Amino acid sequence: MNARAETGASKTDTLKLAAAVAILVAGLWGFYFFANFSLLLRVIVLLAIAAGAVAVALTTGPGRTLWRFASDSRMEVRRVVWPTRQETIQTTLVVMVMVLILGILLWLFDTLLMTILRLLTGHGG
Template sequence: MESVDKFKMTAAVVLVALGVAGFYLVPADQGALRVLSVIAGLLLAATTIWFSQPGRNFVDYARDSVKEAQKVVWPSKKETWQMTGIVFLFVGVLALFMWAVDSGLTWLFYGVILGR
């Protein structure tokens, strides 16, 4: 990362900190102004990051992510319900299996080996 980008990232952190500090410096009865100071700090920080190389890389990554998400073939409502039913059935069968193993081991250890 270039020193200019490091400076921009540091400036963005400082801007967020100033926005939060503004929130606490403004009197409590000025709620809208307090929130506005935080929002202004965040917006100024985002603008600063936008013009840095890491910010541009993030924007490119986000655009590529949206393009990839548009390529996904989402299941229909019927397919979703079918898969949900299969998951519930599998969980039920697994729960019965785990109960049977637990009960069997309990009987083996406490009933047969320890004789309680």
């Protein structure tokens, strides 16, 4: 009996998601079909239809799971200790200096290898 209930719920969820997609597709079709109307009006109607499609999608099991994930993510972002402006600037400067140093070292290594290759192949002046 439990398996039937889960199957019924998943079929319902599938139908709701299909309805949400159908609503969104119909809204997009209407947006382009009524091209002779005001763009502002068409955008407002399209946004309203998209909001309706999202509302239908959020009533499904996966939609509720997605909403819970977004809420939990927002809560976690609030808990993060963000660096101060000074720490961010110092870290950025350290990264830039290290990239510059590494770039110079790679350039020197490449020049050395090219010089050795020219000497070995006899193409050097």
